[in-house]
Amino acid sequence: MSSSNLISHSTTTDNKLVYMANQIGTFFKSQDMDTASARIAEHIVKFWDPRMRRAIVAYLDAGGAGLDPAARQAVESLRPRL
């Protein structure tokens, strides 16, 4: 199926996505540090619509300020799954 390629770069939305990714990270880090980034990625793939995933990857490409290390690693791993 085709999909629109509009990607938003509104800072408020970006900030929200970073906040959400870190928040998800906090839970999975507390379960088990070793599996945290894989499970964050899994959670994001399961619940975020593609435009949100594209936006956070684009944000990472632009520096990814504010992303916690586990969340950053998770976002990194999203790239092939866009």
Add this chain to the structure above:
Amino acid sequence: MSFVHEIDYGTPKSKSEKTVTLTVDGKQVTAPEGTSIMRAAMEAGIEIPKLCATDMLEAFGSCRLCLVEIEGRNGTPASCTTPVAPGIVVHTKTERIELIRKGVMELYASDYSLASLDRSTKESKYAALLDIAEAVGLKEVRYGFDGARHPNAGIDASNPYFVYDPAKCIVCSRCVRACEEVQGTFALTISGRGFDSIVSAGMNEPFLESECVSCGACVQACPTGSLIEKSVLAAQTTEKPADRSLVTTCAYCGVGCSFKAEMRGDEVVRMVPYKDGKANRGHSCVKGRFAWGYANHKERILKPMVRETISEPWREVSWEEAITRVASEFKRIQKTYGRESIGGITSSRCTDEETFLVQKLVRAGFGVNNVDTCARVCHSPTGYGLANTFGTSAGTQDFDSVEHADVVILIGANPTDAHPVFASRLKRRLRQGAKLIVIDPRAIDLVRTPHVEAAYHLPLLPGTNVAMLTALAHVIVTEGLVNEQFVRERCEWDAFKHWAEFAADRKNSPEAVAKITGVPAEHIRQAARLYATGGNGAIYYGLGVTEHSQGSTAVIAIANLAMATGNIGRPGVGVNPLRGQNNVQGSCDMGSFPHELSGYRHISTDSVRHMFEIDWGVELDKEPGLRIPNMLDAAVDGTFKGIYIQGEDILQSDPDTKHVAAGLAAMECVVVQDLFLNETANYAHVFLPGSTFLEKNGTFINAERRIQLVRKVMEPKNGYEDWQITCMISNAMGYPMHYSHPSEIMDEIARLTPTFAGVSFKLLEEVGSVQWPCNERAPLGTPVMHIGQFVRGKGRFLITEYVATDERTGPRFPLLLTTGRILSQYNVGAQTRRTQNTIWHEEDRLEIHPHDAEERGVRDGDWVKLASRSGETTLRARITERVAPGVVYTTFHHPNTQANVVTTDFSDWATNCPEYKVTAVQVSPSNGPSQWQEEYESLTRRSRRIVPAGAAE
């Protein structure tokens, strides 16, 4: 026309399994031990006259009308208070008995305000007492009708829905006992003695000023019409009050009370709670029984309307024009901005069938998964938390289960206001001796109410549930209270060990947590011990658990507690979310969430998606769509442009009103389908008038997973049932939908959803209701889940690390605001505000502790400004010690209050369920509405202008 007849057996059913055989009027009768002779006889078709007895209440034995003779026993015992015994021979119609009965009845009749025994006058025509007089064969009253009567203070018509006429009262105490036993409010007493005795509410107050909560149980119990609905009195002016009745389901809260709707023509005469309703067992609250008048409210919109921009007045148009507009706009938007630029919201107020169709329209018709439901803002964390621990996303018990509970933990829920009939059932169990632990920032009614007192109230600070629940776990783990056998057999042992180690950590001890929650450690310890050792432990919770940034974590923490103590998988225990709206369970079950299809199956699972693709004849997107808050973000960003909203008012119910408004304002086509021009409609371009639950067929699913029929009792005043409107949109969009009855939609749901495989309208007609899963393995449904094994196989413990919310108090915003609801109003109040229920709640008030009020120079009733970092609003203060110092509380039933202007956009980490229950605020004296409130008022006024069809343009 047909009536649903209910038999009154006179006394409640006995729970005994042993049976006894006796003879009544020559007939062999078998009944469970403990059954009254009256009930046993009635079950065999032999009716014994009665006045003070009814099967909703324990036998009382005061009227002496139900006398019988038993061979070999002396005297004439009352059949309602005499239990069956093996081999006894009972006579109900001897000459001696009939004489006594006539005498008794004659006294009652002379005492009752009637001119004669004949039926000719208007007031005697329907006099219930005369039915009984006729039944006992009373032909004349020797004492005349003008004898001394009871003291009569005059008719009390203070309650908006019913009257009490002392002249018709025979002081049988049925109302008093109904208020105690069924409702548990204890508002009525018999004052005075003997001939002077009389029923009175409270301390001889009018009903409205007493403790009465207007549930109507007393009205239902009254055998003489002394207490009677005003709507019935009004209908008695003509031939017959009602000409037919049908059983249907309440459309207010998640209890899902079953009602008999008594109708005359297209008008409701009254709603009577249905005794066979398994959720409510013949009881109800003020909303379901009385607050149905909104269906005829003058503000209800009955014609479709459109407008080009939201600053223009509405223009009434034909259905055809409105539907064509919706379809052409949505198609244009998709062409311009891409397929993913539109979506829809399903309604927790509509039926399962309607909800299923809206998500089908979005997925199959729009070709996207941008569908969500208002459950997002209430119980989505329940879904996540229970799915990851137990394997399915629903409460584990039926409501009957509470009758077997020994210890109840109630956390973040206020059932006497939000789930009243469940509260009555809980109170009854507590009066029988079960213990209650309340975990809530506020002293809710159940902490102390007549004949009920919580063993512990842990008044924690808002936002600290996870710390509290983990501290309870700490006590259970470290004091050796874990049910190890259960955990070993039923749960993943490694995950348990990992969790137990975490729970045992000192930082989770009550002593450490006391500093976070503000609750003394010793109380936490005692409460934990009580739950773990007090017998059957059941946890009931509400939005005070889910609407937090750690909402999902708190649900997991609750599941952990139940697993660790083995309180799962049998009656009397379990984890029970109290769902807010009538069909919030159903809307979740029906695949309203963007990432999953009906029955909680992820959209990316190929086998599941293919099944739908084959049935629906289209390819489906395998990626999850946008959730409500994400839709609004995307709208502000310009990638989301059109939305179809069925029966939800996101502008009023969702947090951070300004953000919602900005999102809606950024869209090019907002379609709202509802009964009234709701707040969201201020931003709409098309308004499609919806239908009420009285005007449609379908099903609702209550908080116990119970699927119940909603029956159409009148034609839709707007012309169509809601599902028909969705079909019209879909057809106009080019995706055909043809159903002739909602039962066909249910057949489709059953075909595509394993947990619903056995459900059909036919089955529901036959058995009344079923609880899903209902399939080959459980053909009549599943009252208690996870018996023997969890849905996911083994139960899974997860770590629940407490993380303080980022919404913190500080010098600018030193108080914590939490929100809730009250009995007489419902959610955003669109229905209840349009009924006489407003008499109990004219406005939302801010509850504030005397200490905080004094510090700010605020007096009771003063206007105050309530400000957070999101925005500010004004409302009036109520000074009370129900809230702790540092905490303030308000309801959100009135749009003018705009409480959600103040709430923030923080949300649950897993589900984005908004953090309604914690906002840092400041309160200061004020002299009037805020600027936002004023601007909003004027917007609302402008957007409610309507130009009727045919008027000059």
